[in-house]
Amino acid sequence: MGEGNLVWHKGKVEYEDRCKLIKQKGLVIWFTGLSGSGKSTIAVELEKELTRLGKLVYRLDGDNIRLGLCSDLGFSEDDRNENIRRITEVAVLFRDAGIITLVSFISPFEFMREVARERLGKDAFVEVYVKASMNACIKRDPKGMYKKAIEGQIKDFTGISSVYEVPENPDIVIDTELLTVEESVRIIYENIKKNI
Template structure:
């Protein structure tokens, strides 16, 4: 990949704080991570709906959806996974600057990749949400039939089967979806956002 040269950052007159003031709330990345089938996308969809009903400006980035466009040239090797998350991190940073709560639902299996996104934004602008469910539970759910294909060898480099998943060390929020419903999970996140004065 060739790097851009002869480029200079051009500042806007409208700042992130200006956009936040206009919206009437803070902005941050809500980074959902977990195994396929853990409930990341389902929870992020319902959370976005709940925030929207409260008049909070949001945008949701989902792993599969992004691979239809921005990241359609990437596969699932460890290098491609890293680049996938790097690009999403940069897009999420722009969304935070725009004054939005950005909900990102990505397996994002590696510590270093998630940490790299955290470092792109200010300390309180990255909220890591570990959507926790055992491999057995996720494989039993298998909403997209991917585990079955992975077990048959039809999908290579599948997280949890023949590719690793590194669970977050100190996430801001942990949701055990073997115990919590989608609605209960949403309430946990909303309570966190209220308690920390994000909303």
């Protein structure tokens, strides 16, 4: 059964109906940055704060997704692109459900981040570049991955043996060498509150 035989099956409940029911709009906040920059840490705290404010939020984390949905993928450029393609499609579904979705993936390639923005729609996609120098990320090294990558134990590691393309026009820049987690959450919330 080929792709040409597939037809989207439309239901009787629209996006607007779901938004009205849960009293919010679907939005995807896409955190990108090097490993150790603080993406997941900030996303966890933002999820907690938005939930406290009565919002329906779900966090999609790179490592968590690679343990399940993308467990069959490696770290080649093709596999990284497929990883982002899959998570983009999951985020599209969550957004259509009216859920505020926090996506924290390194997402190293500008092209794939733009694919995500196009697929989700510019009004439903907020790119947050979580900025930290390579030295800061190596010092933090929460998973011990940089040490292994520098020693050659890990191939295709972003920032060491694989490229990270800094976002050209992110919606928000969070420099975690200058801002606390609390300040970062406040900045993001102030930027998104009118859209949720």
